Amino acid sequence: MWILASPDGQLTVTVDQKKDGLYYKVLRGGKKAIDESRLGICTDLGDFSDGLVFETQERNSVREEYSLPAGKKEIYINHAEELALRFCKNESEFIVRLRAFDDGMAFRYEICRSGRECLLVKKEETEFQIGTDRLMWLQDWVPTYEGAYNARSWDKSMNGQPFGMPSLFHDEQDGIWIMLNEANVINTNGSYCSCHLVGDERGYMRIGFAPEEKGNPISSPLPFHSPWRYAVVAESLDELVNSTVNYNLNPSSGITDTSWIHPGRALWSWWEDMNGAQLYLESRDYVDMAAAYGFEGVTLDCGWDASWVKELCKYAHKKNVQIWIWTPMQKLDTREKAEKLIPLWASWGVDGLKIDFFENDSQHTMQQYNLMADLMIRHKLMINFHGSVKPMGEGRTWPNFMTAEGIMGMEHYQWSDLPDSVHNCTVPFTRNVAGPMDYTPTAFSNRKNRNTTMGHQLALPVVFDSGLTNYALALRYMEGWRGTDFLRRTKAHYQGVKVLSGYPGDHAAILRYTDEEWLIGVITSPKKVVRLPLSFLGEGEYDAEIYEDCAKGEMVAVTKKKVTASDSLELSLLADGGAGIYITRKAEPLRDGVCSGYMSCCFTEYPGEDALLLHGSEKVQWEDGTCGFVLNGAAAFRGSVKETKNYTLRLFYAAEEPWELELVCGSFAGRWKMQDSSGIRTFVTRDILLPITKGAFSIELRRISGQVPGIWKLKLIDNEPFMPISVSVCQENLRRGGEIVSVNGVPTAVGLGGKAELVFDKITVPETGKYILRIVYTAGENRDVSIQVNDIDTIHTYLHNSSGWAFPSWRNEDRKEILVKLEKGENRIRLYHDNGPMSHIRGIEVVLVK
Incomplete structure (x- = not known):
């Protein structure tokens, strides 16, 4: 029998060799965490679960501290005691290496055999006897790890059922929390597969191999070591959340220069518009907003175009904004592909890659993760793995590993x-x-x-940890939502984390902090009053900003007050509600960063409460204190401008359903179909290009039909927007086939591709330069298209399915933007695809890029 104690002596691991093999058990503070459970591994060199001859033991201490550019704390402490038990069998050396930490334990298997280069692992005998009387939070295994962690008790139906890791167990009597997982898997060049837990009828959990291995043995190089199997054994949820056992079990990084690695908060258009990344000009708008509000990045999901990503990176970097781009892993799944594309994207100035659709736990897929990560380190790109395996501490080896999916998140x-x-x-x-x-x-x-409520959603970026937080918050919501101020108060990286209150599935109050600022995110499932002592503060008074749900949970109210360390905050939370709290010694007003383009600081604001109300429109005050009016009929705003030119009018409104707006300003009049805003208490913005003549003006808004909207205010922005040159398709554009048909009342070119193509002659522009060519189309599937400008330059790209996740439809309109060079005067633009059918085209628009 061998006993290994943690540095503080409170956690012990006991290993015992019996006639039928090796067993271990774990105690914390004298309380049973894992009862007697089997150790061992079966290979083609022998079954190393029994018949072992003990040779020697070695004991070592691990004492190190390290920091990472991203992560849940500033300093990672790796203190452990290690025991290596050496056995022999069939001319092979078998080692069980164990480590005991103050908050957990781990072990792995090692095999050495001379004269062989590899071995075949048939199965593990690894067990965890957690017991049948503990509460469990288990995820039914799915290859994406995007499932719920279901609260349950032990029952016989769990026998043979696979469960994803990490898995959580709790004994309410002894107070111990146990988490099971593995470490050091995807950064070993594919030496093993990712594993899961399998229920056992005796109340045990066993290790199961990836289903993609189809029962075949795993081929691994010699000398061999398995992944670490570890258990966090915590006395509180705060200790559990602060555990870094899995990071400590991974090898340190060889990177000496990490100055290019920056955690961030990114704006992301996909949530609101799945094809939003097809739009270069809107992507620039996202960059403008990130720069103005102090967010670190913008993530381009599927649809970005190679013609303009380099240009966007230049634009963003001038404003100190990162650019991340999405790609399916299938574009990088071989060394040849990865060594071609990863350096190319890095040369464009891309800061990070969001690599999607792994959805596979096989040994081969683990090798692909390793290949991509190593190349991304070499070319200084940050990592976001999507459709991915659970994290296993590899962020220590790859400090550019910012985040990963492996979670049922908002996209669901x-x-x-x-x-x-x-x-x-x-x-x-x-x-x-x-x-x-x-x-x-x-x-x-x-x-x-x-x-969930607005307050709940607002709190999540603090409750959850991510080195890259992608906000599922579209551009048109950001300016009009009071919660945006709280998001601007958050940080890309914190010094530490503390659980103030919580219980799985019930509520969570999480504190994250820096030297001088404290952020608290609170979420709940049931209606609840949560009391939060502020004893973590120092002496004296502090400023607190409290962002809470209004009565219906559809708006956020902000309260500012003075607090001290002796105070407690009492929050009355709605069901499915939440709150965000910002505390600092002296709260400074939020300051805008780089303001230009979409976020130009050259604007005049016209409050809705100052408008002249006409034809039944009436003033209103929303429950968060916002004042404006409901546009039952019409309303007028009056002002003056110093120059005759185009301006941008930005309207802030709320509407339960779509509606139609008519706007009149002098001799200009136009109508627009306005989207709903997801509720009468949720404000969005809509930009309208408006020509105004020098001097006094009157802008009249009229509701023509649809939902009665609430109007908060409007901004008149002097950012010199360029009026697009728009050309709809007609018979004259067709060459060698195709036809013009009416789809939803809009002329549409169909039957294109092969020989049939579209040619737009005499596209006249005012100056030579870079222009956005915007293709207006419908598509039920992704289809390629080639664009030739003036019979010289050719660009090959594709138009993304315009149906989203819905049933494929060829009636939904979308847009794709490509960066082209046009000459002053007339230009010729040709759309074709020699090797297959094209999407249906409705027309093109041309916009000068300044």
């Missing part, structure tokens, strides 16, 4: 009514303990299936 609202508040209150204590998660918080535009 696109096709289901999950995630819900129970899930959100569970994952801080399960999945997020293992590593950063790209949950994409702050989604509230899904009016039909939204199941």
Whole structure:
């Protein structure tokens, strides 16, 4: 029998060799955490679970501290005691290496055999006897790890059932929390597969190999070591959340220069518009907003175009904004592909890659992760793995590993009514303990299936940890939402984390802090009063900003007050609600960063409460204190400008359903179909290009039809917008086939591709330069297109499916933007595809890029 104690002596691991093999058990503070469980591994060199001859033992101490550019704390402490038990069998050396930490334990298997280069691992005998009387939070295994962590008790139906890791267990009597997971897997060049837990009828958990291995043995090089199998054994949820056992079990990085690695908060258009990344000019607008509001990045999801990403990176970097781009892993799944594209994207100035659709736990896929990560380190690109395996501490080896999916996040609202508040209150204590998660918080535009409040969504970026937080918050919501101020108060990286209160599935109150600022995110599932002592503060008074739900949970109210360390904050939370709290010694007003372009500082604001109300429109005050009017009929705003030119009018409104707006200003009049805003209490913006003549003006808004909107205010922005040159398709544009048909009342060119193509002659522009060519199209699937300008330059790209996740439709209109060079005067633009059918084209628009 061998006993290994943690540095503080409170956690012990006992290993015993019996006639039928090796067993271990774990105690914390004298309380049983893992009862007697089997150790061993079966290979083609022998079954190393029994018949072992003991040779020697070695004991070592691990004492180190390290920091990472991203992560849940500033300093990682790796203090452990290590025991290596050496056995022999069949001319092979077998080692069980164990480590005991103050908050957990780990072990792995090692095999040495001379004269062989590799071995075949048939199965593990590894067991965890957690017991049948503990509460459990288990995820039914799915290859994406995007499932709920279901609260349950032991029952016989768990026998043979696979469960994803991490898995959480709790004994309410002894207070111990146990988390099971693995470490050092995807950074070993594919030496093993990712594993999961399998229930056993005796109340045990066993290690199961990836289903993709199809029962075949795993081929691994010699000398061999398995992944670490570890258990966090914590006495509180705060200790559990602060655990870094899995990071400590991974090898340190060889990177000496990490100055290019920056955690961030990124704006992300996909949530609101799945094809939003096809639009260069809107992507620039996102950059403008990130720069103005102090966010670090913009993430381009599927659809970005190679013609303009380099240009966008230049534009963003001048404003100190990162650019991340999305790609399916299938574009990088071989060394040849990865060594071609990763350096190319890095040469454009891209800062990070969001690599999607792994959805596979096989040994081969683990090798692909390793290949991509190593190349991204070499070319100084940050990492976000999507459709991915759970984190296993690899962020220590790859400090550019910012985040990963492996979580049922906000995107699931696109096709289901999950995630819900129970899930959100569970994952801080399960999945997020293992590593950063790209949950994409702050989604509230899904009016039909939204199941949490504004306050709940606002709190999530603090409750959850991610080295890259992608906000599921579209451009048009950012300026009009009071919660945006709280998001601007948050940080890309914190010095530490503390659980102030919580229980899986019920509620979570998480504190994250720097030297002088404290952020608290609070979420709940049931209606609840949460009391938060502020004893973590120092002496004296502090300023607190409290962002809470209004009565219906559809707006956020902000309260400012003085607090001290002796105070407690009492929050009355709605069901599925939440709150965000910002505390600092002296709260400074939020300051805008770089303001230009979409966020130009050259504007005049016209409050709705000052408008002249006409034809039944009437003033209103919303429950958060916002004042404006409801546009039952019409309203007029009066002002003056110093120059005759084009301006941008930005209207702030709220509407339950779509409506139609007519706007009249002098001799100009126009009508626009206005989207809903996801509720009468949710404000969005809409930009309208407006020509105004020098001197006094009157802008009259008229509701023509549809939902009665609430109008908060409008801005008149002097950012010199360029009037697009628009050309609809007609018979004259067709060459060698195709036809013009009416789709939803709009002329549309169909039957294109092969020989049939479109040619737009005499596209006249005022000056030579860079222009955006915007293709207006419909598509039920992704289809390629080639663009030739003036019979010289050719660009090959594709038009993304315009149906989203819905059933494929050829009636939904979308747009794709390509950067081209046009000459002053007339230009010729040709759209074709020699090798197959094209999307249906409705026309093109041309916009000068300044």
